[in-house]
Amino acid sequence: MYGLIGRMIAQPGKRDELVAIMQAGTGRMPGCLSYIVATDTTDRNAIWITEVWLDEASHKASLALPEVQAAIEKARPLIAGFDSRTVTTPVAGVGLDVAD
């Protein structure tokens, strides 16, 4: 499995809008076992995205999906930056959508 833990910073006041776009753009993605969007409780502009994929290739392939491309296009102007990105190897867990 291939995991990502990242923190994204929204333009001031744009976090809710950005979260809504990300939520809509990430419905069914082949090989996606978990994709959770969360707001930071201490930084009002920060969003955490934690992902688990079957493998790195599934993650890369998802970036080419039309709905993901569309979401990226809409999200781009609302993003101020990314301030942390960690690649992990998920080992086990509750809530992995293994039916994918």
Place this chain on the structure above:
Amino acid sequence: MYGLIGRMIAQPGKRDELVAIMQAGTGRMPGCLSYIVATDTTDRNAIWITEVWLDEASHKASLALPEVQAAIEKARPLIAGFDSRTVTTPVAGVGLDVAD
């Protein structure tokens, strides 16, 4: 929802053993929507744990479960420390075990 993203450091050479204990100790926990244990790809002693709970109370209650208490007891001597802990508010996601 209540989320946690944390990084734990195992005693040198003890990461696999620690992961196995955490995996065994976290089977069914009421209110747990996601609980993923992952190894860090750049630090051979680091483990990431990303959690989503129905609410903060569910998380607190889980710490009192006998199987979780037993896992904590076994894990404690293998843990060197915790170097990051973030509380989040999960908003949406693929792979949330909402059947709980």
